[in-house]
Amino acid sequence: MKLPMMGVINLIHETEEMGSLTANRCLATVPFAGRYRLIDFVLSSMVNSGVPRVAVFAHTKFRSLMDHLGSGGNWDLHRKQSGLFVLPPAMEDMTDFGKGDLYQFYRNRDYFARSSLEYVVIARSHMACNVDFAAILEQHRERDADITVVCKKWPHAQTGLTRKVKLDASGRVVEMQDHFGRLTSDLVSMEMYVMRKDLLIDLVATSLAQGKDHLVRHAILPRLTELKVNAYLHDGYLGVVNTIPAYYRHNMELLNPDVWNELFFRPGPIYTKVKDEPPSRYRSGSNAIHSLVANGCEIEGTVENSILFRGVKVRRGAVVRNSIVMQNGVIGENGSLENCILDKEVEIRPLQQLKGTSEMPFLALKRNVI
Amino acid sequence: MSRNECIAMLLAGGEGRRLGVLTKDLAKPAVHFGGKYRIIDFTLSNCVNSGIETVGVLTQYQPLVLNRYLGIGSPWGLDRREGGMHVLPPYVRQKGGVWYKGTANAIYQNIGFIERYEPEYVLIISGDHIYKMDYGLMLEQHKKTCADATIAVITVPWADASRFGILSVDEEGRVVEFAEKPKQPKSNLASMGVYIFSWKVLRESLIQDEADSHSSHDFGKDIIPKLLADQSRLHSYRFEGYWKDVGTIESLWEANMDLLEDEPSLDLYDRDWRIYSVNPNRPAQYLSPEATVLSSMINEGSVVEGSVNRSVLFHGVKIGEGSVVEDSVIMPNAIVGRGAKVIRAIVGEGAVVGEGCQVGSVDSEEIAVVGSGAVVNAEKPLEEANPI
Numbered sequence: 001m002k003l004p005m006m007g008v009i010n011l012i013h014e015t016e017e018m019g020s021l022t023a024n025r026c027l028a029t030v031p032f033a034g035r036y037r038l039i040d041f042v043l044s045s046m047v048n049s050g051v052p053r054v055a056v057f058a059h060t061k062f063r064s065l066m067d068h069l070g071s072g073g074n075w076d077l078h079r080k081q082s083g084l085f086v087l088p089p090a091m092e093d094m095t096d097f098g099k100g101d102l103y104q105f106y107r108n109r110d111y112f113a114r115s116s117l118e119y120v121v122i123a124r125s126h127m128a129c130n131v132d133f134a135a136i137l138e139q140h141r142e143r144d145a146d147i148t149v150v151c152k153k154w155p156h157a158q159t160g161l162t163r164k165v166k167l168d169a170s171g172r173v174v175e176m177q178d179h180f181g182r183l184t185s186d187l188v189s190m191e192m193y194v195m196r197k198d199l200l201i202d203l204v205a206t207s208l209a210q211g212k213d214h215l216v217r218h219a220i221l222p223r224l225t226e227l228k229v230n231a232y233l234h235d236g237y238l239g240v241v242n243t244i245p246a247y248y249r250h251n252m253e254l255l256n257p258d259v260w261n262e263l264f265f266r267p268g269p270i271y272t273k274v275k276d277e278p279p280s281r282y283r284s285g286s287n288a289i290h291s292l293v294a295n296g297c298e299i300e301g302t303v304e305n306s307i308l309f310r311g312v313k314v315r316r317g318a319v320v321r322n323s324i325v326m327q328n329g330v331i332g333e334n335g336s337l338e339n340c341i342l343d344k345e346v347e348i349r350p351l352q353q354l355k356g357t358s359e360m361p362f363l364a365l366k367r368n369v370i
Numbered sequence: 371m372s373r374n375e376c377i378a379m380l381l382a383g384g385e386g387r388r389l390g391v392l393t394k395d396l397a398k399p400a401v402h403f404g405g406k407y408r409i410i411d412f413t414l415s416n417c418v419n420s421g422i423e424t425v426g427v428l429t430q431y432q433p434l435v436l437n438r439y440l441g442i443g444s445p446w447g448l449d450r451r452e453g454g455m456h457v458l459p460p461y462v463r464q465k466g467g468v469w470y471k472g473t474a475n476a477i478y479q480n481i482g483f484i485e486r487y488e489p490e491y492v493l494i495i496s497g498d499h500i501y502k503m504d505y506g507l508m509l510e511q512h513k514k515t516c517a518d519a520t521i522a523v524i525t526v527p528w529a530d531a532s533r534f535g536i537l538s539v540d541e542e543g544r545v546v547e548f549a550e551k552p553k554q555p556k557s558n559l560a561s562m563g564v565y566i567f568s569w570k571v572l573r574e575s576l577i578q579d580e581a582d583s584h585s586s587h588d589f590g591k592d593i594i595p596k597l598l599a600d601q602s603r604l605h606s607y608r609f610e611g612y613w614k615d616v617g618t619i620e621s622l623w624e625a626n627m628d629l630l631e632d633e634p635s636l637d638l639y640d641r642d643w644r645i646y647s648v649n650p651n652r653p654a655q656y657l658s659p660e661a662t663v664l665s666s667m668i669n670e671g672s673v674v675e676g677s678v679n680r681s682v683l684f685h686g687v688k689i690g691e692g693s694v695v696e697d698s699v700i701m702p703n704a705i706v707g708r709g710a711k712v713i714r715a716i717v718g719e720g721a722v723v724g725e726g727c728q729v730g731s732v733d734s735e736e737i738a739v740v741g742s743g744a745v746v747n748a749e750k751p752l753e754e755a756n757p758i
Contacts, residue, residue, distance in 0.1 A: 033653065033654065034653065034654030035653070035654055035670070073444075255656075257656060257658070257673070260653065260656055264652075264653040269651055269652075270653070271651055272651075274445075274649040274651075276644050276645075276646050276647070276649070278404075278405070278406060278638035278639055278645070278667075279404070279405035279406050279638075279667045279668055279669040279670075279682075279683075279684075280655065280667065280668055280669075281639075281666075281667050282663045282664060282665065282666050282667070282668070283632065283665060284632070284664060284665045286663065286664060286665075287662075288657055288661070288663055289657055289658070289659050289660070289661055289662070290657060290658060290659040290661075291656075291657050292653075292654045292655070292656055292657075293654055293655050293657065293668075294654040294655075294670065295406075295654075295669065295670050296639070298639070307654070308654075309654075
């Protein structure tokens with residue numbers, strides 16, 4: 001059913017430490033889980049929840065983003081009414097580039113104004129999760145909140161960079177700090193904020209008028225007493241994917257069938273750009289176990305505890321262990337990989353051996369021949 | 371080629387009776403093949419890859435699954451402003467309507483559709499066949515030889531020749547004789563059911579054929595023999611490569627097994643000639659720590675916890691712990707329970723082989739078939755589980 005809420009996927013000043021994985025692409029389009037890009041998870045969640053209108057506020061290195069999203073058809077967002085809007089940064093001159101998200105929201109205010117949808121959800125692209133925004137909006141209305149921030153209980157050691165959140169007994173947010181802050185809490189922010197569109201427009205205008213241009217830091221954090229900011233607790237899977245160790249860890253967690261089922265199917269399927277690859281082929285000498293294999297792969301060697309993206313070739317005698325091999329990678333005869341991340345189209349020569357550690361995997365650059 | 375120089379008419383009404391429970395609710399072109407595809411994907415992809423972007427798809431028998439699958443042709447890039455793909459079922463006119471009485475009558479009833487595009491040439495193909503072919507090359511030859519009709523032919527083993535339409539040709543490739551399923555074949559050149567006609571000639575002969583009350587309105591039986599008798603210029607076009615008519619359970623199974631050879635003659639991995647299909651949108655396949663997979667093809671969304679050898683698995687298939695799947699084809703969303711055995715079998719879409727059950731065997735000549743949606747378990751053996 002159609003939800004009275006529009007979506008914003010905010011790629012402006014994303015917090016990330018992804019090294020060469022974001023050398024030529026934005027965080028939103030980092031390949032993940034064998035056949036997806038990070039943005040697919042939040043975008044599919046919005047579509048499955050009935051959000052009819054989604055704007056992606058692009059900022060830097062967005063060629064791969066435009067290529068991936070196209071007209072939005074793969075997410076069923078190619079529509080006559082609403083659908084997908086990709087909004088590159090609006091700049092008078094280069095200095096505007098450094099300005100925050102509120103400035104870009106202001107410059108693109110027509111996107112908000114031209115729709116009668118009452119609510120807006122502002123999200124980031126790097127949360128690997130499957131979220132029901134309808135349930136979030138329902139809680140938001142029930143509790144009569146001004147802002148609802150989606151949070152996740154996070155008792156594990158930190159791998160991704162997240163804001164920490166502290167609640168009072170009633171579930172109201174009393175404190176929120178950036179990832180480098182000293183606040184100790186087992187609750188992390190999933191950086192998804194639901195509010196009335198009118199409130200957002202008001203926050204944009206008020207903040208910019210005071211020379212402040214960051215949504216969370218300048219408009220929300222200073223108003224935790226003035227506004228009723230509530231938390232919604234997400235109980236499904238979450239991967240905060242904005243550092244290399246987190247990227248490696250959350251890919252590997254998909255080898256747990258419970259996580260696989262939860263992230264990819266519940267509450268709805270995750271969509272991505274269609275590539276028309278044939279099924280994967282396992283040859284006579286192959287030995288593949290405990291792995292995630294996307295379509296179009298040809299496996300003649302050994303694959304263990306690994307994620308293979310579309311069109312990867314593992315030649316005879318080659319061994320791939322605890323590794324992530326992105327699209328069209330080739331592991332030559334008798335080559336071996338352990339704890340490696342190969343960016344797209346990397347070729348490993350025959351007999352070559354590469355090894356990283358599980359804390360810091362070896363990372364090969366796109367199109368390298370090693 | 372200019373947009374409407376040549377348009378394709380794709381016959382997709384085949385019943386596929388000999389495929390038994392697999393075509394109970396769907397037409398033969400919609401039968402699953404090769405881990406991801408339906409048979410019709412091959413001809414539709416051939417059209418697009420050959421630069422033919424106007425395709426009329428003639429449907430008749432059990433069209434629901436097929437119609438839903440085809441949609442407006444987007445998966446093949448055939449949702450175009452001009453031309454594109456159109457589904458053409460039989461329809462009612464002012465003077466009443468009739469089913470398509472034969473392949474030729476199906477085209478006859480759609481002369482109006484073809485005329486809208488004013489084509490020079492019309493390609494007639496069947497959605498029942500699996501092959502990769504550049505129709506553009508065939509059209510080039512058709513033009514060069516100034517033929518009225520060109521028939522694609524393939525060399526078949528002499529032993530099988532009596533199952534096909536057999537052509538005898540002279541040294542220039544001109545057809546001198548045509549015999550539909552001859553008892554004593556004079557040649558082993560079989561018609562592939564792929565024809566290019568100059569539209570003026572075809573239009574004329576369709577109208578004549580319709581008026582002939584003795585005709586069965588079939589291309590192979592009526593149109594081609596008549597053109598030959600009238601001394602029209604009929605040429606053969608030699609095709610070399612993989613071509614298969616999967617008319618029976620055995621041939622469907624075999625065609626799937628052909629894909630598992632080390633160098634299969636039907637190459638699905640050729641990026642310059644992709645076979646397009648409706649994407650099921652599933653995550654990457656998962657192999658458990660206990661899985662073994664050898665000489666097999668597996669599609670996205672499948673979960674393998676047992677042992678899979680020389681088999682083709684479609685999307686969303688689950689192979690339970692301790693189960694064994696050998697020399698088999700498992701169609702979309704089918705489930706093979708824990709400890710079950712599936713050997714020399716085809717398991718239909720959404721079917722279930724219950725825990726510990728066995729379907730098929732190594733010694734069996736016949737391929738065991740579990741019909742779509744059938745559930746085989748301890749109480750219900752295969753013979754009772756299949757829908758009638």
